[in-house]
Amino acid sequence: MTDFQDQRHHLLEIIKQQGVTAEEVLVALSKIDRREFVSRTFASRAYEDMALPIMAGQTISQPTIVGLMTQALKIDAVNRVLEVGTGSGFQTMVLSYLCRHVYSVERFQALANRAKQLVVDTHKRQNVSIVHADGSLGLPNAAPFDRILVTAASEDVPPTLLEQLKIGGIMVLPLGRENRDQFLMRVTKTTDKDHLYEDLGEVRFVPLLEGVRDD
Ligand code: SAH
Numbered sequence: 743m744t745d746f747q748d749q750r751h752h753l754l755e756i757i758k759q760q761g762v763t764a765e766e767v768l769v770a771l772s773k774i775d776r777r778e779f780v781s782r783t784f785a786s787r788a789y790e791d792m793a794l795p796i797m798a799g800q801t802i803s804q805p806t807i808v809g810l811m812t813q814a815l816k817i818d819a820v821n822r823v824l825e826v827g828t829g830s831g832f833q834t835m836v837l838s839y840l841c842r843h844v845y846s847v848e849r850f851q852a853l854a855n856r857a858k859q860l861v862v863d864t865h866k867r868q869n870v871s872i873v874h875a876d877g878s879l880g881l882p883n884a885a886p887f888d889r890i891l892v893t894a895a896s897e898d899v900p901p902t903l904l905e906q907l908k909i910g911g912i913m914v915l916p917l918g919r920e921n922r923d924q925f926l927m928r929v930t931k932t933t934d935k936d937h938l939y940e941d942l943g944e945v946r947f948v949p950l951l952e953g954v955r956d957d
Contacts, residue, residue, distance in 0.1 A: 746777070749789035753805060756791045762809035770839035771809055776802075778860060779830040793946075798850040798957070800948055802830040803893060807926075807945060814914045814928050814942055815889045817841050824884070824906065826877030826950070827893035831857030837891070838867040845884050846870065847877035850955045876954050880906040887911060894950035895924050907931045916947040 754772055762768060777788035779802055784794045793801040803811075812833070817823065821841040828834055828848035834857060837844045844867075848854040854874040861867050873881060877892075878900050885906035892903065892915035899915065907913050911931050918924030926942040 746775075746789070750775070753789045753791060757806050757809045760791075760806040760810070762806065762813055764813045766840060767809055767812050767836070770812070770836045771805070773839060774832065774835050776805065776832060778864075779832040779835075796830050797852055797856065798955070800829050800850070800853065802832055803947075808833050808836060810942070811891060811893075811914050811926065812836055812840070814926070815891060815912055817889055821888035822884070823889040823891065824877075824881055824887040824903075825891045825893065826880075826903070828854060828857045828872055829893060831861045831872070833891070833893060834861055834870060834872065835865065835867065838870050841869070841889070843869045843871070845873065845881050845887070847873045847875050847881060849874070849876055849951065849953065850957065852957055874954060876952055878902065878950055878952055882906070889913070890915075892916070892950065893947065895920065895945075895947040896950040899927070899929060900950070904929070904931065904937070909934060914942075916945045920949045 780788045780794050791806050793804045796802050817840045822843045823837050823841045825846040828846040834846045851874050858872040861870050880902050886908045888911050890913040895916040913929045916924050917927050924945050926945045928940040930938040
């Protein structure tokens, strides 16, 4: 147990060194045991700062990247946040400590079920809704959102997501093709027609794919 605490502390130190300085983001990260979100096969590597395989050929993001993306969103406690790509549910948990409500969308049924079990049933995060759907279409019934976080890469900013972002809202997403140069982008919707784009650096994500999967 002590051992894990040491490893968790060490991981947090790495995340800080990599530029995650927002106290509330660090506090949220410190509350979550990443070991619960990785498969048993990779449990021994849960506290390493690297992406790891999860079900359905997907990955749980690198902890530093989760921290940097969360920080880049500049979340306010009253915000309603849309997350596209629930995956393991780890990032969903982080968001749930920082905002009013998280709507997280996942195209694989198995991943959506597992994340819901862990985040909503086990950890009783009551401000989280996990939906099995194609997140590239956003979530029209719950839109508009104050913040949108996409955790799978697309070549362009999905127009539907931009439409579902409030004016003054912020979206953070990886842009670029699979296994090619990808970079993290922050899009601020300054007016109905104007957007501010900021390049936050290189990243590597699985692709944003259309349609749902029943497995
Ligand atoms: N933040 C997650 C990252 C998971 S990887 C974590 O740390 O665990 C990205 C996820 O996006 C995958 O689970 C993939 O299935 C999902 N995804 C890809 N395209 C999608 C789409 N159109 N709608 C919803 N989820 C999608």
